[in-house]
Amino acid sequence: MRRRYPSSMTAAAGESQADKLSPDNHLVARIEEDYNTRVFPLTVKDPSRREPLIELIRNALPETSYRYKSLLGDVIAAGDTVVLVTPIDSSAPEGRMILPQVQVLRDLLDNHARAVLCQPDELEGTLAALKNPPRLVVTDSQAFHRVKDILDDTQLLTSFSVVLARAKGLFEEYVQGTPAIDTLKDGDRVLMLESCTHNVTCEDIGRVKLPALLAKYTGKQLHCETLGGLSPIPENIKDYALVIQCGGCVITRQQLASRLQPALDAGVPVSNYGLAIAYMNGIFHRSLQIFRDK
Secondary structure, X not given: OOOOOOHHHOOOOOOOHHHHXXXXXXXXXXXXXXXXXXXXXXOOOOHHHHHHHHHHHHHHOOHHHOOOOOOOOOOOOOOOEEEEEOOOOOOOOOOOOOHHHHHHHHHHHHOOOEEEEEOHHHHHHHHHHOOOOOOEEEEOHHHHHHHHHHOOXXXXXXXXXXXXXXXXXXXXXXXXXXXXXXXXXXXXXXXXXOOOOOOOOOOOHHHHHHHHHHHHHHOOOOEEEEEOOOOOOOOOHHHOOEEEEXXXXXXXXXXXXXXXXXXXXXXXXXXXXXXHHHHXXXXXXXXXXXXXXX
């Protein structure tokens, strides 16, 4: 049965409870103290209260919920050609592309750029078919080593993960922390942070390929651990020598920053999948050039 309230308990049309009776100041102070929050009495009859309410709502929401930030809009122009190198292997989802690739492709379309897609072994033919060199080549990070050998040294190159790191992550902290790879020692622990909980395959980049590349590059016996989803960060985060975060395509910038803050507070260097792989392939600065030259 639907509950009915006496007419004295319901607000007239266009009224709020604060319009009927001003809140007791002592009660408001008690609520703010007990719940560590701010009480905002809303009156619909006072237009001057509208903008403060909107500002409170805006501050409570992540910026991405009401303002779109382009991934590449400040470094490309309408009409530019951008080649996207998208490997299709066992880790690629059946019948579709992975989210970072989709996000970059949509961003190029929104900026009226010309997007050309190919797999790594098709890159040479794709470049030969273009009338002019592309403005930029964006590759999956795990194909950096193959793509860089095909491109001219002057061709701007970066990865989907680096693009997302700049848009969502603590980019300068990544740039400063990535060279810590050269300081890793035998027995050091490295934490891989993945924001999603995808199915793991034998070609998984965070659990298989990146740890293998770290071992080969450093020549050290490292202990690499992976934390997926939004699982709590280990309390002993200071015991890790390096934290490497994925691109973070499925979480907000605020969530990603909060996730990395414990490591930063503990003085642990942080990196990103794409930047770490670029560093170990000798193209770290090249992967940043498109953003530094803007």
